[in-house]
Amino acid sequence: DSHASDKMASSEVTEIHLKDYAAYPYDVENVTLEFDLEEEFTVVTATSVMRAKPSSIGAPLVLDGRQSFMELLAIYIDDKPVPSRLCAFNPNAEDTRLVVDPAALPADGAKFTLGVVTKFKPQDNLELSGLYKSSGNFCTQCEAEGFRLITYYPDRPDVMSVFTTKIRADKTKYPVLLSNGNLVGSCDLAGGRHMAVWVDPWRKPCYLFALVAGDLAVVESAFTTCTGKTVDLRIYAEQKNIGRCDFAMESLKRAMKWDEERFGLEYDLDLFNIVAVDDFNMGAMENKSLNIFNSRLVLATPQTATDMDYSAIEGVVAHEYFHNWTGNRVxxxxxxxxxxxxxxxxxxxxxxxxxxxxxxxxxxxxxxxxxxxxxxxxxxxxxxxxxxxxxxxxxxxxxxxxxxxxxxxxxxxxxxxxxxxxxxxxxxxxxxxxxxxxxxxxxxxxxxxxxxxxxxxxxxxxxxQAGTPTVTCERAYDAGAKTYSLTLTQVLPKTPDNGGDRPKVAQLIPVKVGLVDAKTGKDLDVSGNVSVTSAGSTSTCVPVPGDAGSVVLRLNDMSATFTFAGVESEPVPSVLRGFSAPVKLAVTPALTADELLFQLAHDSDPFNRWEAAQKMAREIMCRAIRSTWHEGKTELASDDDAAEAVTADAAWGKFVDACKGIFRDAASDVVDRAWVEEALSFPGVGSLVQELKPVDPLAVHKVVKQFSKRFALACSDEIEACYATCKAEAAALGEYLVDETQTARRSLMGYCMALMGAAGHGGEEASELAAAAAAARNMTETVAALGALNRHPTAKAARDAAFDAFKQKWRDDNNVICTYLSLVAGNSGYGASPLEEVKATMADESVYSHKIPNKFYSLVGGFARGNTPGFHAADGSGYVFLADCLLAMDKTNAIAASRLAKPFTEWRLYDAPRQALMKGEIDRILKAEPSPNMFEIMTKSLA
Ligand SMILES: [Zn+2]
The missing domain is CATH 1.10.390.10 (Neutral Protease Domain 2)
Structure with a gap:
């Protein structure tokens, strides 16, 4: 298949620069696209009414299109074929450009009609970009540059036009024919075919064009807008999945209402369609009035989707709908x-x-x-x-x-x-x-x-400016003057994008701050007593409406001092409340363990209360890693030594006691249980590695694992009580609801089960978890039980049986089986090795297919991102596996492959032996002449 890989040698890939931007010389007044969809090939006739911009009469007409994918059957200007001497393929550009000589165009800048006829095979398009087939249905994905696999056209977002789409196809195979805008006509044609005509009245760039043709079922509903207009809402899916669309529909209506109330934005057509397809590179796409979704982000019932899936569906349905104004109209x-x-x-x-x-x-x-x-x-x-x-x-x-x-x-x-x-x-x-x-x-x-x-x-x-700024915050109390000052300084890191050396300039950073009274635990009133005391400063402070206990310090210089007056005794500072800026914060002197415990107990800001628990856990783990591993050390500490390093930490006892209190509050339901689950979910390997780089990831993993185990053992009474309470409450429930209360309870229960798995101190827990897996009434409970069994060190038989039962039940369901693939990817050590199980699963055609990106992301991505012992195995086998998978996928779907290339770009985080192994794989990928997508990521990762 000639289209499957780009023919250009990677070394000829060119860099495109923002500073070279030039407006397109032509306006496209309107465009009509006619699709003749056949089993063998598709023919597209594109007719555009164009005119040169007054300042660019005589400019060549440059059209984007992939010559290796499409055959150009004909090109006309005003119904006259363009002679081949006036029409050239530009061989230098990586995606071919078709350049029409101005001699073929009206010399006076008058309006003209461009006709282009192309022919190609969507059924062979495994890139899932442009027009392709998913489960026998035609669908499109044009963002960012997929339209150039459909026809020759200015494929760039600043060329906006009014689109008319005519679709002709077999009526039995493809009863549903959809495109953007309103359906203005449809009729039957000879030979069992039919036609639909769609007109989108809103000008748009071609990346928002969409087409769907297939045999799809539909659920319908309606929404009345704030001005009383009725909008028909439709969600299309395969017949077998149509019963799973209700939650997406409700989410859509909530999003439409919210956008009116919060942003004053009303929907602008009479129809809004969503189509769910299994084969999709991304999450979803906001094509005007015809959103196309990865089916994982539409389909949900309690039996097939977890609470996390539900919340992703609500978020993504809303996201794509919101694009109607932020992305489509503007x-x-x-x-x-x-x-x-x-x-x-x-x-x-x-x-x-x-x-x-x-x-x-x-x-x-x-x-x-x-x-x-x-x-x-x-x-x-x-x-x-x-x-x-x-x-x-x-x-x-x-x-x-x-x-x-x-x-x-x-x-x-x-x-x-x-x-x-x-x-x-x-x-x-x-x-x-x-x-x-x-x-x-x-x-x-x-x-x-x-x-x-x-x-x-x-x-x-x-x-x-790239890079994460660090804000240092120096705190000082003057008991005599009764003032408290915070000196904020921004440190902007060197990043490869600016040549490494160009000095960076100050960024405006809003730092929301409160001062907590160390005696009462209450916020001090800071609304009127803070001022900027550094000379010549452009920094300022602004009050927070309705919250006298907080103020926003606007750091507008590299450094500035903010002073609070009338502070009777030294407070505990609560800095960066709500995470008011995407920075790393370093308070000096650092908050002590006692201050962090105080913050965890008293801070009025739930974010900083959470942060206090995270910080304590992180510091204990980092100290344990530093005491058990150093650069050059190749042998890992024993489990007992790692555990000892954790429990001997001076802050451990107080930390565990504070957490026990949180568990008790959660059991009696006097705190937000969803917050508890977050507060007690401590930093993982990925985030600790960033702090300790370069480091042996297995040394980090060992401490993280022992930390969980010791924590679970130390709090086992509280965890059991919490679990028992939640389980009893859940058993007493009638209807399953995806509401705040039930979701929080299920998430806390799942968290307790994970800790029971991590504790792993006996057969009793293993059988409780196995029983929970067997008795699970919904996917949230199932995944919690399977995930916990995956962590339990001695429950292999129960784990394998539960996994097999899950696989047998869901093997024919492309979505649910991805949940299974993610769980297999997270296997932390059962069987011969985690990698062997992943490989065996990949070879099992009943559950895995390279053609479905979701499966690739779940299994290969889950392994590379979430399986530290498997991916970072000292012999490099995990790296070889990922490189093999990337190279195989890159041949057919460069976009999907590149999305999983990221773990290799982070090679600098790890110890020297792993750096060498990862760089070896990067070299191997580069030598294999990868796609331009993969070439860019791999070459840049070595920079
Ligand atoms: Zn988006």
């Missing part, structure tokens, strides 16, 4: 601006989920993810700013930095401007830019103009 000028739509939309979906559930728990979860994954990216050779300055393949820049850090930047606008000021800013942004393709600078300008008198200029530097 879109990106170029792909460097990806965070314009993604950072803003992630912020919006985070806020939506916070309003639907527990705000503090949502925030903690988001920060945990940001720190574990995005901070690691920021510290790696792949570090790049929220608005990258260059790329080779834009597919590689759908990153945590663009999405999650981008959302944090938006959150800082919100913190600095307040809810009201933020809303004024977004109102102005939509008013100014509706129907346009714009930049992050335009967004900044709207926010800034809507809030005159509020200088947020240095917030812009977050878009152009």
């Amino acid at each position: 879109t990106c000028r170029d792909w460097f601006q990806l965070s314009l739509k993604e950072g803003l939309t992630v912020f919006r979906d985070q806020e939506f989920s916070s309003d639907m559930g527990s705000r503090s728990v949502k925030r903690i979860g988001d920060v945990r993810y940001l720190r574990d994954a995005q901070f690691a990216e920021d510290a790696s050779p792949m570090a790049h700013p929220v608005r990258p300055a260059s790329y080779m393949k834009i597919d590689n820049f759908y990153t945590l930095t663009v999405y999650e850090k981008g959302a944090e930047v938006i959150r800082m606008y919100h913190t600095l401007l307040g809810e009201e000021g933020f809303r004024k800013g977004t109102d102005l942004y939509f008013e100014r830019h509706d129907g346009q393709a714009v930049t992050t600078d335009d967004f900044f300008q709207a926010m800034s103009d809507a809030n005159p008198g509020c200088d947020i200029g240095k917030l812009k530097n977050w878009y152009s």
Whole structure:
């Protein structure tokens, strides 16, 4: 298959730079796409009405298209074929460009019609980009550059047009024909075929184009907008799955209502469609009025989806819907601006989920993810700013930095401007830019103009500088003057993107702070007594409306001192409340163990209470690792020595006692149980490795494991009591609900089971867990029991039996079986080795297929990210396995392969022997002439 791999040698891949941006010389007034879908091949006729921009009459007409994938059957200007001497394929660009000589176009800049006819085989398209087939149905994925696998067209986001789509296909095989906008006509054709005509009245770039043709079932509902318009809502899925769409439908309605209330944004068409497909590279895609979803993010029943799946579905359905305004109505000028739509939309979906559930728990979860994954990216050779300055393949820049850090930047606008000021800013942004393709600078300008008198200029530097800043916070109490001062200093790390040496400039960092009275545990009133006392400072402070116990310190310089007056005795500072900026915080002198325990007990900010427990656990584990491992040491400490290093720590006893109290509160339900589950879920290997780098990951894993085990043993009475209470409450319940109370209870129960597995001190627990797996009434309970059995050191027989039962039950379900694959990937040591079990599972065609990215992500990704002993095995076998999998996948689906290449880019985190092994695999991948996507990641990771 010629299309399957890019024919260019990787070394010819070129870098594209933001500074080279030039507007497209032509406007596309409208475009009509006619699809003739056949079993052998598909023919697409694209007819565009175009005109040169007044300043660029006489410019060549450059069209993007992949020559190795499509056959160009014909090209016309105003119904006349373009002679071949006036039409050339540009062989230098990696995705071929078709260049039409201006001599073929009207010389006076008049309007003309471009006709392009292409032919290709969607059924052979394993890239899952452009038009392809999933389970026998046609579907599309055009973001970022998939449209160029459909026809020759200016495939760039700043070319916006009105699309009409005509789809012709066999009526029996493909009764459902969908595209963007409104259905304006349909009819039967000769030969058992039929046709549908869709018109989307809103101008859009081609990356938002979508088409679906297939035999799909549908659920229907409706939503009445704030102005009384009725919108028909439809979710399409395969017939066997159609009973699993109700939760996604309810989520969609909640999202539509929330966007009206919070942002004043109303839906703009009479119809909104969602289609669930099994074969999909990403999570979901916000195509105008025809969202296409990875079916894992639509389908849910209590029997098939965990509470985490439910919350992901609610979040992603909302995210894609919110794109209708942030992304579709106002879109990106170029792909460097990806965070314009993604950072803003992630912020919006985070806020939506916070309003639907527990705000503090949502925030903690988001920060945990940001720190574990995005901070690691920021510290790696792949570090790049929220608005990258260059790329080779834009597919590689759908990153945590663009999405999650981008959302944090938006959150800082919100913190600095307040809810009201933020809303004024977004109102102005939509008013100014509706129907346009714009930049992050335009967004900044709207926010800034809507809030005159509020200088947020240095917030812009977050878009152009990579790396995670560290904020040091020096605290000092003056008992005589009764003042308390905090000196904040920002330290911006060197990153490979700016040549390493160019000095970085100050970023505006909002640091939300409270002072807690050390005697009463209550917040001091800080609303009126703080001032900036460093000379010449541009930093300021602003009160927090409705919260006299907090103030936002706006660090606008490299360093500034903030002084609180009238402080009667030395308080405990609560710095970076709610994680008000995506930074690493270092308080000096560091908070003592007693101060952390005080914070855990008293801080009014639930984030910092959680943080106190995390910090204590992290410090105990780091000290234990440092005392049992050092650079050059090749032999691991014994389990007993690692355990001893943990329990002999001076803070251990107090820490365990505080946690026992939290368990008791959770059992009697006087605290938010979801918060408890977060508070007692301590940092894992990935996050500790970042702190201790370079380090032997197995030495870290050993301490983490012993920490859990000792913690579980020390708290076993409290854990058992907590588990028993939750179990009894759950047994007494009637209806299964995905609400806050039930979800929190199930998550706490699952947490207790995981600790019972980690304690692993007898057959009793093993049989309790096996019984729990057998008796589970829903997927949340099943996964909790299987996960716990996976950790139990002596329950092999029970574990294998439970895993096999699960596999037999769900082998024909492409979604649920991914849960099984993730669990297998997390095997921590049963059987010959974790890797052997993963390999055996991969060879089992009844559960695994390379063609379904979800399965690849669950099994291979789960192993590389979540299985420390297997992936980081000292003999390098885990690395060889990942490289083999990447090379195999890269041949057919470069986007999916590149998404799992990340573990190799983090080689610098590990000890010297592992660095050598990982670099060996990177070299091997590069020598195999990988796709441009893989080439970019691998070469940059060596930088
Ligand atoms: Zn998005």
